Structure formats: C-alpha cells, structure tokens
Amino acid sequence: MALCFWAGKSSxxxxxxxxxxxxxxxxxxxxxxxxxNDREFGVAQVQDDDRNLGPQFTExxxxxxxxxxxxxxxVFWVPK
Numbered sequence: 001m002a003l004c005f006w007a008g009k010s011s012x013x014x015x016x017x018x019x020x021x022x023x024x025x026x027x028x029x030x031x032x033x034x035x036x037n038d039r040e041f042g043v044a045q046v047q048d049d050d051r052n053l054g055p056q057f058t059e060x061x062x063x064x065x066x067x068x069x070x071x072x073x074x075v076f077w078v079p080k
Contacts, residue, residue, distance in 0.1 A: 036061055
C-alpha cells in the first residue's frame with residue numbers, strides 16, 4: 001500500500017485483508033482474476049508467499065504479468 005501512496009495512486013487491493021476474506025468466501029477470487037486477466041494493474045507488489053490467494057490467482061498473475069524486480073519489500077510484477 002505504501003507503493004500506491006508514494007505513486008500518488010489509490011490502493012486497489014489489500015492482499016492481507018483480501019486473503020482473510022477469501023479464506024471465508026473462496027468464490028470471491030473471481031473478480032481479482034478478471035482484473036489480472038484485463039491487466040488492469042500497472043504494478044503488483046507481492047511481499048509474502050503466505051498471502052497467496054490460491055492457484056487461480058497465481059496462474060493469472062504469472063500469465064499476465066512478469067517480474068520486474070525483487071527487493072526487500074517484495075516482488076514487483078508489471079504487465080507483459
């Protein structure tokens with residue numbers, strides 16, 4: 001979320017809270033996958049594997065985005 005703040009953009013997805021909600025309501029992953037398939041995000045920052053949103057999300061991320069770089073703050077994905 002800090003990445004969005006410093007870029008002057010609104011944050012689109014809070015992965016921690018999204019992960020918590022998806023644990024209770026797994027069907028809610030579909031809108032996130034659609035947004036990844038549409039390459040709606042200019043950049044995606046993923047910090048921890050333990051916040052994985054499931055195999056469908058990971059597959060959509062890898063299919064539509066590429067790793068730009070990795071740092072102590074996580075892995076930064078950009079559209080292909």
